[in-house]
Amino acid sequence: MSQHLSKLCIQAEKKLAQLGQKRQDSHLSVQLNQQQHQALSQMISAYRGTKEGTNVLLWKNACGMVQVLEPMQVKLAQKSEFLQQEQLRIDRLWQKQLGRQQGLRWFEKQTHLQNEARVARREQSVLDDMAGFYYKKKNV
Template sequence: MSHKRLINLCNMEQKKLAKLGEQKQAAYQRVTTNQIQNQQLTQMITQYRSCDAHGHNPLLWQNANNMAQVLVPMTAKLQQTHALLQQEQLRLEQLWRRQLGRQQGMKWYKEQLQNQAMIVADKLEQKTADDLAGFYSVSK
């Protein structure tokens, strides 16, 4: 594999990792948003259920109770969505970790090839220097 091709592959792997990182962050944000919505909805239900609970105004109590009953199925839907969002977040986390391993492996391999090339170049330079030193010591 040529050095240029390896650099291109490393860059592609880095781009994939960055893209998965963005997707992972977006999934985390969706889970967090869902949790906040669920908390807010639960608070609304609690507030509606406690609204005029002492029965001072029966019409207000009935409206609040009806509103709470309408909101309860929404919490179930949000909880279901939360479970799906968590699964998606976990899936993206696993993909990101796998891609991180690939990217790190490619980076390590590229560094190993660079190190080997440096060793070969150093040996060639040393051989050339030794040959020149031998040539000058013989010619004197």
């Protein structure tokens, strides 16, 4: 039984490591998306800051760029929502797996301690029987 329990513990640790990697990758994706969103927002603000009175062609190009960049910003916002939900989902899976792994480790340790106690009781019983045998033999 202890071999099976050890295998389960190893499997739980591997699964936890895999989920930990997914968790880290998800976190990085969310950060990258936020950086892209911020850069896009800054670009839109810069193009909107172009004054009408400067140059008509420059102003027209700036308006065209804003019209191109705004849908990209909307898509990034949608992607951000999806990535955050995915990150929460992976976090919950990781936490559940962490609980399983810790529970299995605790159970394995308890089983080991119980086995050691059982062996110690058997050894003590054998020693008690031997002591009783020699005591009887000595007194006879």
